[in-house]
Amino acid sequence: MKNLLRRFTSLPFKLHGFFVLFLVFVLPWLTRNTKNPGEWFPFSNFPMYSNFEETAYYVYITDLNDQPLGTVPLLGMTPSGIKKSYDQKLKSLVTELKKNASARGEKYRKRLVQMEGEECRPAGDAALAQLMDSAADKATLNTHKGFRLYQTDITLVDGLISKRTKLVGEVRN
């Protein structure tokens, strides 16, 4: 046992090996009850693009006349950041819908991109409201009467990339 321990401690790149094991196994376990298991800045187990699915989506923001607005000048955030925030709320909503369906003795089987816009509204409204609350530049926000959040679903139809856009959130000033 002592020899084994000595051999391990004589291995090169111990810090590297320890760090890999920590990020892959320990960190996800320690953060299992958080919204993003495996993430604890500056540590991450890099789940991005770890599993490609046959659907994807992105979001964008418009004014109440449906004119798109650049998210960086408006909120200081990229659509990627807005999508991640909305995605968390959407997944919580789906968990809730599954629970409700289960209580009725049914099963909720819809995928995120199969949900209708109206069904996503609680998540979209909450994400928009949170973005507006935490934005630093309130003066720019106040030049608009309100905002809408749109979700563009990307799927494959007969081998061709197909897009469908739906309204998922709205806030009014």
Next chain:
Amino acid sequence: MARAATKKTGSLNLNTQDSAPAWLRAWRFLFAHEPMRHAWWELLIMRIGIAWVAWNAIQFLPLPFHAQPVPHGMAAWGMDFTWLGDATLAGQLRMCCAISLVLYIIGIWPAITLLPPLVAIVGQGILSNSQGAIHHTSQIIGVALLAGWLAGVWSLFAGRKRPLPYGFKPQQLGMDWMRQIVIAGYVVSALMKLIDSGGEWLGNTPYFGLQIEKSTGMAYYAHLQQPENAAWLAQYFIDHPTMAKISIGLGLPLELFAFVALLNRRMALFFGLALYSFHLIITQVMGLGFLYNRMLLLFLFINPAWWLAFLCAKAFGKNLR
């Protein structure tokens, strides 16, 4: 004997007088563990590079956030990082970081001089991630600085009782630990691809086309400007799944075996260049930056100054140690 000599000096083993079989000499040439004991001028260039990356990463201060609506990391433990959104306090921290990074470049105690930029980068990462979305942009420089700082602390305390590993000097240990931590990110990323996809990552790579379409859309709505990425590849990967598997799939072994870059300067150069190119391609296709990753690969692994000096020394028939 030749191998022992190589271990001792950390220089290139190109000894053609070695009586070992050719395959064994080739194996040693590629995979011998030769701790990289950098010369003072290499360390200076590397410190300039790291300080430059760190300085770029704190240019986002003050952050445009004044709340932690979805507390992340240490913020979830009750720590408040909203002061990084205050122009005065953030300005003072930036000034402190500027002085610290200059002292770090000079070579003064990383245990002290790396602390302010480490606090700034980790703090802004936590505040940014506490807005409800997880970002990884400055993660790589955050962990690199953490490794450099830990090596500085280790050298101060443990280094007094016994020699540092492989006869490293404190600054050399700092670079070694930074390399180990930076490359761990790539290995972990590859392992997660295998774990999360249940081993089907390669088979699903044609769906990467949908991710390109997504990135193109998101890049447009950031500033309402058409991005200049290779958006045509989206449908191409769907139409040519084998090409998708080959071109995207190559990234997996590159990341999985990236730890080989820690063995010696030759492997560091090879993996450094390969991973740098990998990031460049992703930037072209997806419009994602990876500036900090590329710069750290350049300074810590590719290390062009040393290779230039090595080639010059060879040309003049001298040995570079």
